[in-house]
Amino acid sequence: MAIKILIKRHFKEDSTKQAFALLRNFRHDAMNRPGYISGETWINHYDPCQITVVSTWQTVEDWIQWEESDERAAHEANLTELLEGPAQFEIYDVVGMAQD
Incomplete structure (x- = not known):
């Protein structure tokens, strides 16, 4: 079953440009x-x-393998100094909606 991961981060003012560059590498x-x-x-x-x-x-x-990888930890460490507080993670199951 597919899942969605929501990662909420609040960045320090004037750090979003740098954050976007790091997030692009993270996603890549x-x-x-x-x-x-x-x-x-x-x-x-x-x-x-x-x-x-x-x-x-x-x-x-699949998510857990990525979440626990050294590669992901390195990306997260780069973002940490730009954050106001810790990132919040939420995991959701994707379900289809049957029409009545």
Whole structure:
């Protein structure tokens, strides 16, 4: 079953340009991982320092392999110094909606 991962981050003011460059590299590496389907980056309309990354994975196991990888940890470490606080992670199952 496909899953969606929401990663919410609040960046320090004046750090979003650098954050976007790091997030692009982050996504590029994730795209080469088994099970990666797609990704989006959302910017809060009222607070452009609040950025949410949404990625879709084939299985939760695929996500966990990426989440626990040294490669991902290195990317996360690069972002940490730009953050106001810790990133928040949410995992959702993707379910189809049957029409009545």
